[in-house]
Amino acid sequence: MSDNILTTVDELFKQHIFSIPNYQRSYAWEEEQLEVFIEDLRHQLNAHKTTVADEKRKPYFMGTLLLHAKQNGDTECLSVDVVDGQQRLTTLLIFIATALREVAEIEGRDFLTSHYIEHPEFEQKFKTIGKDNNCFRGSILGIDIANEAPESLSSQKLIFARDYFRQNVKTEEWPEMVTQLRNAEVLAYVIDNLSTATQIFEFQNDRGKKLTNLEAVKSFLMHNVHLNSKGASANKLESIHSHFESIFRDIEELAHYPRTPEEDSILSYHCAAFLPWTDAEYLQPKKLIKKQLNAIEEQDPKAIIDWINQFITNLKQSYKNVLTIYKKMDEFTEFSHIVILNRLAPFWPLLIKTYHEDGYSNKAHFKKACHLMELFSLRAYGLANLRSNAGNSHLLWITKQFQTIQNDCVLDFKWLFEELTNMCSWWGIPERMNTNLQSPHFYNNSKASALYILWRYENYLRSGNDNQNKWSKLSWRDIVMPKNHSEKLSLEHIAAQNNEQSTHLVSWNESDEKSEFKDIALHRLGNLVLDSISSNSSKQDHDFDKKWQKLSASSTYLSQGELKNYISPESNTWDVYAIKNRQVKLTAFIEQHWGVKA
Secondary structure (H helix, E strand, O other): OOOOOEEEHHHHHHHEEEEOOOOOOOOOOOHHHHHHHHHHHHHHHHHHHOOOOOOOOOOOEEEEEEEEEOOOOOOOOEEEEEEEOHHHHHHHHHHHHHHHHHOOOOOOHHHHHHHHHEEOOOEEOEEOOHHHHHHHHHHHHOOOOOOOOOOOHHHHHHHHHHHHHHHHOOHHHHHHHHHHHHHOEEEEEEEOOHHHHHHHHHHHHOOOOOOOHHHHHHHHHHHHHHHHOOOOOHHHHHHHHHHHHHHHHHHHHHOOOOOOOOHHHHHHHHHHHHOOOOOOHHHOHHHHHHHHHHHHOOOOHHHHHHHHHHHHHHHHHHHHHHHHHHHOOOOOHHHHHHHHHOOOHHHHHHHHHHHHHOOOOOOHHHHHHHHHHHHHHHHHHHHOOOOOOOOHHHHHHHHHHOOOEEOOEEOOHHHHHHHHHHHOOHHHHHHHHHHHHOOOOHHHHOHHHHHHHHHHHHHHHHOOOOOOOOOOOOOOHHHHOOOOHHHOEEEEEOOOOOOHHHHOEEOOOOOOOOEEHHHHOOOOHHHEEEEEHHHHHHHOOOOHHHHHHHHHHOOOOHHHHOHHHHOOOOOOOOOHHHHHHHHHHHHHHHHHHHOOOO
16 A cells, blocks of 8 residues: 555646546536535635635645556556546546636646646546547547547536536636646555455445445445455456446446436345345345345355355346346337336336246246236226335235245246236225226326326227227337427327316216316316327317317327217217217226236
8 A cells, every 4th residue: 555645636646547447337427516526616715815824724635535556567657446536536637628628828737738638658647437438538638639429428427527617617717726626635545456445445435425325235245255255356356346347337328218217226126026135124235235144154255255246146137137128118018118107116126026037038928027017007006096105015025925936836927927917906996996087087186197098099099990090109209208398298188178168067977967067077088188299289279179170180190080980960069978988988998908807
């Protein structure tokens, strides 16, 4: 370990060449952290300006860095991997590189260029992870003439940080702020042994510095591998680094997909699916893993290392499987249905486990499990309006029991399908569904579910049903991630909310007392139709008769084009009679597709 622990940023960069190893997380700072970075510099500068002349100024402290020294040869600069502190160091480099581009009058420009950006002998002094480094060289450091287009989410964040500094630092502030950073003090631990670096990282970050659960688990497992290794542990630790490199890259790619679980959530879901737990232990993964290791600590240390290796291998596979599921959403239509319903959290442990356990190449079992989860989600949450945690404990229990042996019987996919099917009729779900479907307040009770049902109904018609010509189906993207806001699918009232029809006195059944149309029929299922936001807006100004006729006569949506089939020939208008007729059709469609039988 280096004896020069407390040093300045200038000395640090003068003596070292930095790399961010690929097993580390990519650059992740966003506007909130960048704003704090600038405000800290401003606050320190303002404090200096108000300091009495003979009073000693307090140094600006940049925090603690943990660096792993690599084989160096005979060069005067030591090559190091940044084990802890990469977000701060990367941001500092972005700030100084941006200053050199923005302002000509920067003191020590030559020193900054050669020791921070590009050394005449060692070239690039600070390298980020491999996939982002070309963008970092060209667009941030300016080493390459051509700017490299940001392809990854993390490289986009590098560019965002550069542009944020350009827009939020005043021209006259740059020189003082750069000087402030150069003279800032930092505690730099330079370790020549990766195992020792792992121990320090574990102890340092286990005492108040906030990590994600995934990062804390990574650190804890590496520390335990080191403790239980006989002799050199570097190769074992490198293997763990490799697995977590894969995990972090998959997490970054997941960010491009809609409605994905957070990284710590996936860790908890994996623990719920594959580790033994009681109560809610899976929500505290590090504590649960520690409990598993304690249970085998009396065995040979090799057993602990083997357990850790197997856990990390399986964990990596779970992150990769989640990413694969999203990549194949066009193939896994049953999963895309759950995504549209947007109540994924209760199902994720079971989704992860069924995908893992399904040995079929087309994942037929996984798809059927998704269908049954969608069935329960729509019926229980969407139409019966059960509380959001209804069934969660049983879903977790199913996940834990699935693929175990009890009384010489394997709780396999057949058992799983039966359990999920049975859940769809618990808590009086069928009765509550029917009550809500016939409610005059259906629109207010179940907007998201109504949109999903009408999207499915439109695609049912486009498949050639009800004597319709076959059309290409609407994609899940049209609801979840449309090309632009105006093309997003939405609900439209056929008889508009603000229309003279709303105050007419009507009754739903002949024996009912009459009330205003808006209270009896406006928000019924039969009065709702699928439309795009832009098309919806264009129809709002039409009067009642013109509006429904426009929907029926000139729409590209088949469900709008068939509206004329529901009206009475005598009235030739969209009234309670038409709404009731259409509601009967839609209710039958719902029973056909989401009835109890699976």
